[in-house]
Amino acid sequence: MNFILISPYYPSNFQAFAHQLKGAGVTVLGVGEEPYDQLGPYLQNSLTEYYRVNNLEDSDEVKRAVAFLFYKYGPIDRIESNNEHWLELDAELREQFNVYGNKTNDLKIVKYKSEMKKLFKKADVPVVEGRIVKTNIDLYKSINELGLPVIAKPDKGVGSAATYKLSSEEDVRQFKEEWGEAQVYFLEPFVEGGVLCTFDGLVDQKGNIVFQSSFTYNVPTLELVKGQLDFAYVIQKEIDSKLETYGKRIVETFGMKERFFHIEFFKLENGDYVALEYNNRLAGGYTIDLYNFAYSIDLFAQYASLVTGGEFKESDVKNQFCVGITQRDAYAYQHDTNAIYERFGDRVRFEQRMPDAFAELQGNQFYAINAESHEEVDEIIHFVHERKKEIPLCI
Template identity: 35%
Template structure:
């Protein structure tokens, strides 16, 4: 089998996808825009061959790379990137080279445009926020009059939370419209009062979920980007939960077959006259690729598995050989370089050495949403996980308060101990007098 992997070097841990395929005898053929000498040794070892192009944006050059591989290795069975930025490129290549193991170019509309995603969600009876594709300022202001503020405006065909705006007044809307990118189509929708809950996993060729999980985003990515908040999210159970029911319905509605997938939903945190009751789930968007932000690694830590192996086995054998059982709470805490924190890294390891799985700096291209420096850790319970997260993200200004509180607690314990010892001494003295009086 021959598999082409687009941009196997970024994010850096994506070499794992290639590695598991190569270990199973697959010819793994990379195409990337970083010179071979500059990619990691792990990536080099995970590939049978690497074809360098100056830019993956140049379709003719990438087309020639695929044609070269076909001339050398024969028919290509899969073309993958697991990267949102290159989904249209890989779909275009599938169409041109008749590769049938993933979405082709002509089928990408509902997988890329948020407005078309909503139509698919609704076809599966999954509610979505009221919206319009923005065509004029008057149309937008009328939508605001009909539905009220706040509203969210973002590119209809966009990635992550880039160029996403929360509007709270007509003045915000007018200002946004005057300064928006002219060549971008935007979608405007009612702002959902809630939190993001994800559903991600791997399916076989018939749409059966082989492995899945869900993560709760403590802050919305939009707020992380626009307000430079800390990033915090954690895994939650899926078996027997509504997130699994809605997630599986989404898999079937979007025909996410033979895929790593990543879906986003909003869970209402209050009743809303147009959106539903507190606790309801609404469809937000779908991504036909592996989740980012080290979530594949978090899935491994949560279940004690290797999702890269499951993905490779799906491609080769259309099955999963692991017993999937959730064992840990896993969380991701991202710090900002612009902020100070109460605990240095070594202090955190002194406190949570058995919990912290790894820490790392985030590439600048991803740091806006993910944080500049992150810790991934696991715990035996929700409370333990929350305590670790709170400690990692504790602001520097709160350290003095904590130290003062600990000192007060220590003095209180010392006073309690002294009182206990004094009481015991009095009791001994009374007992001694009683014994003496008995003679």
């Protein structure tokens, strides 16, 4: 099997995909921007060949790279990055070279929030009503129908980038000026008191869920960015049955195969959920590592097994919580890395400086810490986020 990994070097924790694919007997071919010497021995030894391009955004240049690898190694069986930024490039390449997996037309339902909403309804999963906004007339009409506050997001896009909370007429006026009708937006009512959570997992070549998980954020991402708040999220030991039911319906309706998925929900105060977004890839950052720590598995190896026609192997170790938590350089905390290790010992599974691309959103210093109970989760979050008390100046 010939497998082309797009951007095998970044993010660094995804290099394990190349390593485990090679271990499963796959010929792993890389296409990326970094010089070969920068890859390091671990990744170099996992790749049969690496083709460096000047710019992965230049699809013609990347197509020439794939064509060269096709000519040298024969038909390509898979092209994948597992990275949101390159999903469209992956699909375009698959279409060009007739490779298994999602093609460009398949991505419409996972790139446009308005299309996602249609499929959530088809899956009989609760949603809040939304409106497509192309003009200022659409904007004011939608706000009159939905009322304030609303969340305004680009219809095509992911994450909290270019997202606004509109709570007042002044917010609407400012948004209108910054937006300038430059792109299509999607408006939906702001969910008061909702807890942001997920239903995540992996489907096999038949579309069956072989791994599932869920995590909960301490604060919604929009508030996190705007307020530069302390960040934590928790991989759950067990998935709430209602969330699991909704998540499975959505996965079946979207019909993806041999892929990771990451579905965002708000949990309401009444215990129900509303679906927000379907992401046709892994959750970002170090989340896959947290899954591994929480469930004592290796999803990199499991993915390689599925791709090569093997089975997903369940762990026989009891699940744990895993807390992903950060500290920001801008704040003075009561406990540093040494104190965190002293307090939690070998439950600290991982600590790492965050890449600049994630630091503004999530923080600068990342820790992954296992816990057995909700009480231990609360203890970890309080300990890591406890700040030094400011001494008032005497006048």
